[in-house]
Amino acid sequence: MEASTSSCSSPLSLDFLPPPFSPPLHRRISAASIHFRRHKPLSHSLYPNPISCTINSSSYLGISISPKTRFNSLSPSSSTRTRSSPIIASAFERFTERAIKAVVFSQREARALGKDMVFTHHLLLGLIAESRRPDGFLGSGITIDIARDCVRSIWHNNQKHIAIGLFAVDDGSAGRVLKRLGANINHLAAVAVSRLQGELAKDGREPPARPKRARDKLLPAKGTVVRYSEKTRDKSALAQFCTDLTARASDGLIDPVIGRDNEVQRIIQILCRRTKSNPILLGEAGVGKTAIAEGLAIIVSQGNVPVFLLKKRIMSLDIGLLIAGAKERGELERRVTSLIKDVKKSGNVILFIDEVHTLIGSGTVGQGNKGSGLDIANLLKPSLGRGELQCIASTTMDEYRTHFEKDKALARRFQPVMINEPSQEDAIRILLGLREKYEAHHKCKYTLEALNAAVHLSARYIPDRHLPDKAIDLIDEAGSKARMESFKRRKEHQARILSKSPDDYWQEIRSVQAMHEVVLASKLNKDDGASNIEDDRKLPNTSLPVNDDEPMVVGPDEIAVVASLWSGIPVQQLTADERMHLVGLDEQLKKRVVGQDEAVAAICRAVKRSRIGLKDPKRPIAAMLFCGPSGVGKTELAKALAACYFGSEAAMVRLDMTEYMERHTVSKLIGSPPGYVGYGEGGTLTESIRRRPFTVVLLDEIEKAHPDIFNILLQIFEDGHLTDSKGRRVSFKNVLVVMTSNVGSTAIAKGRHNSIGFLIADDKSTSYDGLKALVMEELKAYFRPELLNRIDEVVVFRPLERTQMLEILNLMLLEVRGRLVSLGIGLEVSQAILELICQQGFDRSYGARPLRRAVTLIIEDLLSEAFLSGDYKPGDTAIIDLDDSGNPVVANRSSQNIYSSDTTFS
Incomplete structure (x- = not known):
């Protein structure tokens, strides 16, 4: 049955109705003409030769060609005739322009081959010819040289449907062509389906459901099911959400673990228990909890464990991957139950759950995290209690107290293993074990002194982190810095080579020739010691070119530079410029502070002791009390020190003690306690020191502060640290604390007059000591002895002349x-x-x-x-x-x- 239409240049819309790869549909339109309806414009250039197509019953997609028939608009009579077979009339009705173009190209290919019918291999050539992707047909690498260009994705039922239909034909010639080209038919079908579904999803449409018989046609020869829309279903839950640490250890992808034998043995002992064989590693961040679990995987892979653990596999669970994408209700629960089922089925899996506290409340259904909801932790409880699921967990002490201790049922299923921070000696041994790995990565060499410096400097100047993590990060960044410097050195060397003139090259050649002649002469006269000495004197002073491919050497100086960069504290060796700066620090301060030579000398002595490294490492740089009349330069001296030595006056932390005259204002220094407004924001003093640990702290007008403030200062002056309201320890070991006070001003004024009130002249040899004694008497009457006893030096400022x-x-x-x-x-x-x-x-x-x-x-x-x-x-x-x-x-x-x-x- 054929329908006459107007010319091909008339507007047409060809949208496909049911999937073209449905075998029943293709058999029903066998030996029939295909009708089209006017709906959407098509380019006339696509159809230079109007065609009429009929389906050959010998093949699903064999199309006979009649080059003389044109497509005309459906007349009422033709429409009536078409109504008797609606499926035939609408077969190509929802094809896109490119799909029709592919059919036209297949007609050309068939005609070029001298055929009057279009078979499946002609349609395949038409698809490849129509496509324009550079990576081959459906990404298979089949290019125009062997079969035409590849297909390019478009939005709706397009030529990919035809491709899927071709792949579903068991006896089609297109399949034989693809096999000869070395293409995987099942893979191409999967790619076509996935791309089509992606295009439909972008357009907000649901992909049409394939009939079961059509899906069965896409099965491989051996009967293995290929799922195109859900590839991950072929993987088990363990393979999807876990990483096999034992396999990584066997492949040498895990760094060695050193100095944790006791902790590993304790974990093995717990794992061999009959019930509740689930250790939980508790320790601060950076002490090596995850590394211990990886060390256990290394021991298991080497077979150095009891027989009970020989065939075990340690799998690390990725909680983020487990939760990601579970947007439908019940999806997360299905994943967790599948994971538990796979673990039970394998029988040799030990799960390692890092940051296990994130399980509590994750994916909660019902009451949230108030205790009665259903989350991942509650799903795991039954299996953990029965011993069907064995796992190693890790978390910090704070998170354990916050989450685990509240859930007694979950906590009793785990056995705590405390992981303490290693000593500095153990940290050095850990770095020695890791040195080879980092040397291979950064292409450098670490000296033993560099490893020692990394441990000692990180322990002293990076107090808010823990060993060995901070020491490992130091050598890692120092190696990265050395690698960058090596790259710059090679670039500079290449630039020097390119900038040299020919005379320079000839000079180097003559220098090498002269050295070679001297060496030959020394070999001939090796018995004559005197001549050898003379020949050595003839050696030119020029050095041979340096091999730029030699690895950089990372020493303690490079480690100190990185530590200074992290902490803002100058810990590297004194340079000549800095040494001159420290020597002239007195004169720089005297230019800004006039007439207070004793105070300037005292504060400079403290700075020099600290920079040389002679100060007590457990206490601040200095704790000084400046006493004297108003307006003599006490505050100005602290500002001048911050500007001249610490970089700028902004480096100084200034606290006006007139703001701390009430008892409750103590919380402003260290933070508000729990339950009060401002809890969690931190204190003014503690947060300032955490951000800038190397600075000057000025406590102005200290005598006006509440006496409870003095209790806070006792801990700073003696131990060099302060604990804020959140329990965090803040280090003051690199802080210079300066307090100013007007206490003693009356004593200084009285000390300058005799008994009858006349002003006496200063005796420079004794007046300062006398004034200081008078001031100390007044200070003892105002401040408590425990505070005065912790102050390093009381500096008395003279009245100005x-x-x-x-x-x-x-x-x-x-x-x-x-x-x-x-x-x-x-x-x-x-x-x-x-x-x-x-x-x-x-x-x-x-x-x-x-x-x-x-x-x-x-x-x-x-x-x-x-x-x-x-x-x-x-x-x-x-x-x-x-x-x-x-x-x-x-x-x-x-x-x-x-x-x-x-x-x-x-």
């Missing part, structure tokens, strides 16, 4: 001049103005703060008024002097109406 005020004034004017530089304006101040400022700002009782107010009043206020009313532009210079009446005035350098006076500050 008039000459020192002039130096401080120059520093203040330098700051003003620096602010004017941003405006492009210079500043000059006369000597008369300096004397006026000192006269108004000098007060022995209040220090330099009145001087600052005088600078603001006389200099800054005068400049601001002049800039607003005058004509100042970048490049001008403001000159401040006194007029005839003694009042300060300011003008440009070009102005003539100011008092003429020599300027001393510019």
Whole structure:
């Protein structure tokens, strides 16, 4: 039956209705014409020769060709005729354009071969010719040279359906062609189905269900079922969600475990129990819990275990993989029960569950994690209790207390094994065992001193982590750094070679020839010792080129550089520049702090002791108490030290003790206790030190703090650490603690006067010791003995003299001049103005703060008024002097109406 249509250029939509690989359908449309309906535009270039196709009954997809028949629109009469066989009329109705194009190409291939019918191998050639993928037909590697281009994926029922139909034909010639080309028919069918389903999923459509007879056609010759849509069903739950540690150990993919024999034997002892043979490894993060389980896998693979464990396999369960993708209700439970079933069936599997606390509450159904819900842990309980499931678990002590101890039924099924942090000696032995692995990876060599340095430096300067993990990370990053430097060295060497001139190469050649001649001469005259000495003197001083392929050597200096990078603490060897910086630290501080030589010397001594390594490693760098009148430079000295040695003033942690005058404010330092607002946020002091462990802590006006604050300081000064509200230990071993206080100011003022009230001159040899004794008496009356006894040094600041005020004034004017530089304006101040400022700002009782107010009043206020009313532009210079009446005035350098006076500050 044929239907006449209009020309092929008319709009057509050819969408396929049922799957084309259904054998009943193909048999029902045998020896019949295929009808088309107008629906969607098609490119006329696809159909240069209109065709009419009939299905040959000898083959499912054999199509006869009639080149003279055209497709015309269905007339009412033809529609009536078609209605008698609707399946025939709609067979190709839902084909896409590319599917029709593939059929057209198959017609061309058949015609080129001199055939008047299209068989399955012609359709295969049409599919390959229509496709444009560079990796071959359906990714099989079949290219245009052997059969045409490969198929390219499109969105709906397309030529992939035809491909699936071809693969399902048992006696089709397309199958013989594919076999001759070396292609796997079942694999190509699976690829076609999976791509088709992916395209349908992107479009939000469900793939059509294949009839059972059609699925049976896709079975391999030996009857093994190939599941295309669910490939993972061919794998057991163990293979999907677990990793065989024993197999990895047999292949040498696991690092050796050293120094954990007692823990491994304890685990073996628990595993050999009749009931409750489930050890749980408890220890802090980084102590080696997972490594111990891997070490047990190594021992099992080597056969060094009791007979009971000889045939056991240790499988590591990936909890994330077990949960991932289980979005349907009951899917996670099905996976867990399948896993338990596979473990029971194998009979020789020991599960290793790392971070086992994540099982509690995972995939909870019902009441959540409140205890009555059904989660993974509750699914495992029956099998664990009956001994049908044997596992090794690991978690930290905090997680064990938080989760396991609350669930008594789960906790009693596990036997705890404590994993403590190894000693430094054991950590060194662990690094020695791992050295070969890391040397092979980084292509470098680790010295024994480097391994020792990694352990000692990590233990001292990285307190918030544990051995051996932090030491292993140190040598790992040091090896990575050495590898990068080796790469840079090779690049630089290549650049030097390319930049050399021919004369340089000839010079090297002559140098090598001269060395060769000297060596030959020394061999001829080897009996003459004197001549050998002379020949050695003739050796040129030039060295031979270095072999850039030689491995880099990682020593303790490279380890120290990485440790400094991690902690921010300078632990590497002193360089010449740093040594000069430390030697000149006193002079740098004296430029900012005037008249306090004793205080500067005391704080510099503490810094030098720490940098050389002579300080007590268990205590802070120093704990100092600065006492003296207000405004003499106590706070300024701490700022100057932070800027000159620690990098910037921002490196200083400053706490104003006037904010801690109440008892409850103690929690602000270490964090709020549980149940209070702010719990979990950390304390101001502890969090600052955790972020920057090498710094200056300034406790300003310490005498104004609540006495309970002093109890917190006792632990810092003596042990060098402080425990915050969350139980974390914060190290203060690389912190310089400075406290300032005005206690003793009265004693200092009284000590400078005689019994009848007259001011006495200072005796520099005895006055400082006398003032310090007076201050100590007053401190003992205010602070408790246990606090004073833990302070390294009490530094007394002297009252400022008039000459020192002039130096401080120059520093203040330098700051003003620096602010004017941003405006492009210079500043000059006369000597008369300096004397006026000192006269108004000098007060022995209040220090330099009145001087600052005088600078603001006389200099800054005068400049601001002049800039607003005058004509100042970048490049001008403001000159401040006194007029005839003694009042300060300011003008440009070009102005003539100011008092003429020599300027001393510019």
